[in-house]
Amino acid sequence: MTRFLLLALLAVSSTSSAVVIRHDLDDSKYRVPASELPALVDMPGEGHGVLIAPQWVVTAAHAVTWQTEIKAVVMNGISREVEHLVIHPGYRKPPQELINQILTTGDATLLRVLLASSDDIALLKLVEPVTDVSPVALYEGEDELSQIAKIIGKGATGTGAIGYAAHDSHRTELRRAFNQITSAHGRWFCYVFDKAPSALPLEGMTGNGDSGGPTLIQVNDQWLLAGLPSWTAASGDARTLRLGLYGQSSCNVRISHYVDWIESNMSSQPQAGG
Structure with a gap:
């Protein structure tokens, strides 16, 4: 099976962080310049990561493991x-x-079970420390439930009314949106894409093409990295299902669950010039 078919299939329950927007708002309200988050990392072809230390990037494992080498x-x-x-x-x-x-069957139930039990996180160590961009600090609290999250990405886009198709471009323009976290436990936190009048003023959700991008929570005046978009909960025939529709949920790798793993791996590796 080609990579495209695999990605289209995983889109039913595993892709991430492009920004799908409300149908009743103009797209220009969601567009942002690169200065919104200079620490956003573009993987080759598609997919994102986030700079969290001068020489380290965190991302979703499935955003990098489909490539033979980065x-x-x-x-x-x-x-x-x-x-x-x-x-x-x-x-x-x-x-x-x-x-x-x-x-063959269109039934992705067991795929969702597998994804929910997986630790979908990876680190990239850069050859040289980054000196022109400030890393994003990690959100270490376990109180994500009910908090407002900001999501940023360049992948596939659409509106909650019609969603988007699997063959749509997985790298578009940089957008950001907001959503309220509705569940948080263990590896994951998730939120639901609501429509008006229940939606936030700039409500949105993740979509195909930017797996491993940032989901941020604000503490005082600083946005901290709380999650990495990983998989979307959506029902229906996996072969024909449209994603990005109102009522679907986006589940994110919960950074607070992996802080010890992240820090132990970064500390165990010698830094450039060290």
Whole structure:
């Protein structure tokens, strides 16, 4: 099966952070310049990460494991060489047999079970420390429930009324939106894409093409990295389902659950010039 078909299939319950917007608001209200988050990292082709230390980027494991090798990423308009990847040992890649079953039957139930039990997180160590961009601090609190989150991404877009198709572009313009976290436990926190009058003024959700991008929570005047968009909860035939519709939920890797793993891996590696 081609990579496109695999990504389209995983879109039913595993992709992330582009920004899908309300149908009753103009797209210009969601567009933002690159200065909104210089620490946003573009993976080759598609997918995101976030700079969290001068030499370290965090991302979703599934955003990097479909590629045989990642030699460089782009941040703040500059290519940065990658020294190596660290994939969480608990990450579970969907087996080909399961993918084939879903393509035959359209039933992605067992894929969602697998994704929910996987540690979908990875680190990239850069060859040289970044000096022109400030890293984003990690959100370490466990009180994400009911908080307002900001999501940022460049991937597929659409509106909650009609969603978007799997073949739509997975890299578009930078957008940001907001949503309220409705559940938080263990590996994950999730939120629901609501429509007016229940929606936030700039309500939105994640979509295809920017897996591993930032979901941020504000503490005082600082936006901290709380999550990484990972999978979307949506029901229906996986082969024909449209994503980005009102009522669907986006589930994010919960950074607070992985702080110890992140910090232990970064501290165990020598820094450039050290």
